[in-house]
């Protein structure tokens with residue numbers, strides 16, 4: 001079995017962030033929208049740091065203007081995932097980008113996305129579920145609106161609620177109300193924390209938002225007490241090593257804490273975050289984990305099983321995916 005053909009489960013993938021530059025250029029050309037500012041001379045996404053990454057990300061989404069665009073985006077992203085052996089993916093969806101939080105538009109964008117995901121499941125054998133995310137730097141009021149959009153569509157396909165964006169904007173507790181709305185609608189919860197800000201941000205997020213998974217969470221490594229708590233509570237980390245290296249959260253692969261976290265008993269999983277932005281794929285992540293930490297079949301099987309156990313899908317879907325992992 002090659003790194004590419006190992007069946008994989010991915011829990012942390014931003015739908016727009018997974019858009020190929022070629023795909024964005026194609027859509028933009030058709031609509032005569034100028035997105036040249038988001039690309040460098042080689043045609044890749046252009047950013048120097050995390051702040052610029054966020055603005056380029058938002059710039060690229062400007063080309064995506066209709067439910068049909070999101071259907072095509074979903075197809076394109078799932079083709080890339082399936083090509084890298086991913087059989088189950090949870091993708092982050094933002095009502096802020098999909099219909100600008102207008103409830104009627106949001107439902108149309110979502111319906112088109114779900115239909116495209118269903119077709120990809122039949123054609124490519126990859127299952128997708130959605131996690132609605134609010135954008136932290138858009139603020140708590142906007143997050144509440146996103147949470148209401150999420151609550152309206154909670155069910156078999158939209159299975160979770162989360163938060164991404166700039167981690168240093170506001171405090172976790174400011175978003176408690178939005179997370180309460182989602183929790184009451186039956187959605188499972190995750191939030192980015194401990195990517196840029198320290199272990200304290202992870203502790204605050206666990207306490208104030210009561211999430212069961214943390215996006216990244218790698219800075220937890222600095223706080224042994226927090227690690228103990230994470231292990232005890234069975235909190236799952238959606239770790240994206242290639243993203244962390246590309247954005248400079250850690251200086252290189254060798255210094256990435258994923259193996260230290262795993263060795264400490266933390267439930268770690270592996271994802272790509274925004275793969276074309278970070279020049280990565282799930283195949284590349286597995287290859288680098290093998291090269292850097294000597295991970296083999298046992299470790300890959302462990303992270304895949306941790307991921308499907310922590311997936312927000314229903315029991316039947318989980319059982320089907322598990323059967324394909326073994």
Ligand SMILES: [Zn+2]
Pocket residue numbers: 012014164192215273
């Ligand atoms: Zn992310």
